[in-house]
Amino acid sequence: MAGLLQGEAMLPEQIAGLLGLSGTVGAAVGAFIGAFIVGNVMLAQTGVAGPWAKRKITAGFTDRIAVNRIGPFGLFIIVADAIRLLSKELIVPEGADRPSYDLAPLILPASAMLGFAVIPMGNLGPFNIQLADPEAGLALVFAFASIASVSLVMGGYASNNKYSLMGGLRAVAQNIAYEIPLIVTAMSVVVFAGSLQMGEIVAAQTGTLVSVAGVSIPSWFAFVNPFAFVLFLVANMAEIGRNPFDIPEAPTEIVAGYQTEYSSVYFVLFYLGEFLHVFLGGAIMATIFLGGPAGPVLPGFVWFIIKIWAFFLFTQWCRSALPRVRIDQLIEIGWKGMLVLSFANLVLTAIIVGVIA
């Protein structure tokens, strides 16, 4: 029993072991249950974040109180909002391109959920919360995350609305401009860690960078290469389309961009998908720059959750404080600034690693 629950094994194997299953059946059942658990944990977080935490955080930034009537700290607003949103009329505009209009809101959350499959979320008790650790894990998670733009274009195009179309086009322009700096910056981490495997990247950050007065600073890549961290943070904000880069949505300019025509359940799915992508962005940040689930005292999984919520808080802070840049300015920053800087970072990192190693 103890052998089955060793840190090395992934969550599906552990579950299969607990159930006493093995072989193909064990792998399938374990994977299904594991994915079910991880998926629901993430969905539950977005459930808390969307209707409640986002309001509370924004209220905190703007000197207000926000939801406080239903339940303790207004928490039951989550239930109320869920009922409200799901019971609204689903309005499908005339001339909508049906299959893609319906598929777009499904693809957005699904792509983010897939991304969580390879994220090492640390230990919770005897369990190692990670579904899989393929060798090309980092490439895989970026691939999943960028499916999001397909959804935005589909939704924007299929809605048969000009604002939606503009939102969709903006989403593509933005994602192309930022995906390259994002991935190139992540490559500099790969050069350090020497692997694309998420587990290896986390393992490479367990050492101590420096010890100051007994407090040891871990060799998280955010501390090793703060420049890459900042670059990645900015590119990540653009990638997930949060302020000041919420250009595909841009309320006050193009109403709500690609999601203008979506209502009821479809809107919820889009909304959910956006939050999942914020959390996935936070998860990638945590994994490759903030030591993954590493942290003192508390279990690794808790630290991991804290880190992705810290990223969520950061996005909300930006939302309250920063003006939105214009689409042409964003493209300019992406292609002329970020791209050059990210390649410079990669080359420098490669040289330094080459000299040291």
Next chain:
Amino acid sequence: MSVELPADADAVQTPEEIEAVLGDLVIGRDDHENAPGFIIKPDTVVDALDRLREQAGFDHLSCVTAQEYADRYESIYHLTSYGDRTKEVSIIVPTDKENPVSQSANEVFRTADWHEREAYDLVGIEYDEHPDLRRILLPETWQGHPLGQSYDQDRPQVVPLREHANPLKEDQQADEDDETMFLNIGPHHPATHGVLHIETVLDGEQVVDLEPDIGYLHRCEEQVCQNSTYRYQIMPYPDRWDYISAGLLNEWAYARTAEQLADIEVPEYAQVIRTMGAELCRMAAHFLALGTFALDIYGDFTALFMYSIRDREKVQNILEELTGQRLMFNYFRLGGVVWDLPEPREEFFEMTRDFLDELPTALEEYHDMMTSNEILQMRTVDTGVLPADVAKSYGATGPVARASGIDYDVRRDDPYGYYENLDWDVITEDGCDNFSRLLVRMREVEESAKIVEQCIDLLEDWPEDERNIQSNVPRTIKPDDDAEIYKAVEGAKGELGIYMRADGTEKPARFKIRSPCFSNLQTLPEMSNGEYVPDAIASLGSLDIVLGEVDR
């Protein structure tokens, strides 16, 4: 011709000199209470206005009033000068009843475009050579001209939605190789701050052409006033023009005009209270302008929006103490104000002082978060550029004009109230862009605070037995038959003028509102053409229009 013309156009001052400039164009005189009036023929409008602008320095077409008499139609061009507001002249263009056609002034002053469309729409005068003479406030299918004399007021007109022009219809039949896209911004859109419809032609993200379509909030305010008595019934309505806390400023526009028309004195004490109240209103209005501009740039209900609402709320509380109302104040009366400061006075002074003391900190916060924010500067500097000469041609006033470097403020240039005796400055910026308009409003809040502070000091020391809040005004006011007047005050958005013609009864025969937003909104295409959609939205926000005042 006996009058020697001064060499300098700005030196043309007296009616005789103006008449000399106009020369043989003048066919008669019909002086108004505020200015000499010259009657000209309907086909010499361009010539006359051009001469007045080039040779007499009348570079500001403040307003165009149209009205119908029993025997004729009349268009009145109220001209003044950006350099000298007290220099005024009215050009009266009578047209005959059967064929009311008059030459358009659009060639000389671009602002005449909308003003003449409104005259056509509501009164029925047609303007020759007008580039686009369509209805502006009423639906296109409307029958008759409501302010004309033959209009049947009792006949209900229902205009169903299907009778409105569908702007999409034409667009969908656009050429195959047409690179542009037609986009309706509004009437329901997060950035229009009301019901405004902007017909936009886009090339990708860039604005090729843009045209504001107004009238969704037209409530016949002019006619309402024409059906109300001078003494009591009109005063509540100005609050509803620019309803964004600028109520007292609007009330003052009516009070000033009516008081001059009916020769009513206002006690000094009441003038100080009026000045204080008006400046509080201006601050509240500018706070909201600031917040909504932030909303347009930031794209969310952000901290800045909430902060500006918070500060506006403090002003609202003070105004509520003063007037008993938070929005529709109805505080001014002809000859003064309705009641004195609230008792105990010390508490009111303390409350206002507290607000003024906290204001510098609040403004510091705005500057930290807004004007010194690099992204905001990136977004607003050199966007929505409105050069001074274009602004003048469109009759832009208020913060919009002052941000284009036009040093023009009715409070100083044509003094009223207690402004003359107070120490304050007119704020101008030379940037001509969205950023300058933001800066002007923020700095004007500081100036308003200075004025309020001085008023508070004055009111505090005012001897108790001299606190006269209203002069003796007869219960019924009947100005002389055919007395005409056009007077303006500095509203929150600019020059808010009112034209009134008396006909010997206790109600005005014609009541015309010159809305600053109406003129300012006309500049939007000039600012936005060739720019990106987000900049057009920012420019719209920087104009700070209130649709209630645009449509009246």
